[in-house]
Amino acid sequence: MKPDIARTTLKITAGSVTQFPRDNEPQIALVGRSNVGKSSLLNAVIGRKSLARVSSVPGKTVTVNFYEVDGCFYLVDLPGYGFAKGAREDKRRWSALTDAYFTAGGARIAAVIQLVDLKVGITADDEMMLDFLNSSGIRHFIVATKADKLSRTQAEAATERICSAPCAAGCDGIVQFSALKKQGVDAVIRLLFEALGK
Numbered sequence: 001m002k003p004d005i006a007r008t009t010l011k012i013t014a015g016s017v018t019q020f021p022r023d024n025e026p027q028i029a030l031v032g033r034s035n036v037g038k039s040s041l042l043n044a045v046i047g048r049k050s051l052a053r054v055s056s057v058p059g060k061t062v063t064v065n066f067y068e069v070d071g072c073f074y075l076v077d078l079p080g081y082g083f084a085k086g087a088r089e090d091k092r093r094w095s096a097l098t099d100a101y102f103t104a105g106g107a108r109i110a111a112v113i114q115l116v117d118l119k120v121g122i123t124a125d126d127e128m129m130l131d132f133l134n135s136s137g138i139r140h141f142i143v144a145t146k147a148d149k150l151s152r153t154q155a156e157a158a159t160e161r162i163c164s165a166p167c168a169a170g171c172d173g174i175v176q177f178s179a180l181k182k183q184g185v186d187a188v189i190r191l192l193f194e195a196l197g198k
């Protein structure tokens, strides 16, 4: 039976690696720059208004949040990267915790959802993340967020640009997404279940 994605709870808010869950449930992690729409995607996918806190101040979250879906797997909200200039300390904390996550997570990481702002396209930080995912062989797909900000024609062109970037070559698929319009929700859920073998 497929897990009931509506049965999702915030299980752990981890500020350090010692707080990561130790059980063997598979994990699907969300990565992307700060403000790209990770928390909004989470809420849209689980069909809840505000289980994941949507931030008005980008980059506030420096914790790894583990949402457990139906006692079956975790959706993991990683801190956003690429803060405004000057936030060097935040950046260090981001990379330390994210590095720790990818080191400690190991085989339990079933897939990574790389979020890219459709209008902005792939940033230098996104490229670094995608290069890392490619080299580590972690299954990943791209969700292009805030599609509602573009016309259909613009969205198609922007998607094409993302797909043709060399660093996107290793991804398993791309979904145009809008949390605002609830566009792409079913497609993301399908990719999640596929990655989990459900």
Ligand SMILES: Nc1nc2c(ncn2[C@@H]2O[C@H](COP(=O)(O)OP(=O)(O)OP(=O)(O)O)[C@@H](O)[C@H]2O)c(=O)[nH]1
Residues within 6 Å of the ligand: 032, 033, 034, 035, 036, 037, 038, 039, 040, 041, 053, 054, 055, 056, 057, 058, 059, 060, 061, 079, 080, 081, 145, 146, 147, 148, 149, 177, 178, 179, 180, 181
């Ligand atoms: N137009 C539009 N705005 C969106 C969409 N998704 C998110 N936003 C807005 O983008 C801002 C950031 O959204 P979050 O979901 O908090 O982004 P985040 O990636 O979790 O940010 P951090 O936790 O800071 O890393 C908020 O103001 C959201 O309302 C979308 O689909 N369309």
Ligand SMILES: [Mg+2]
Residues within 6 Å of the ligand: 038, 039, 040, 053, 054, 055, 061, 077
């Ligand atoms: Mg967030």
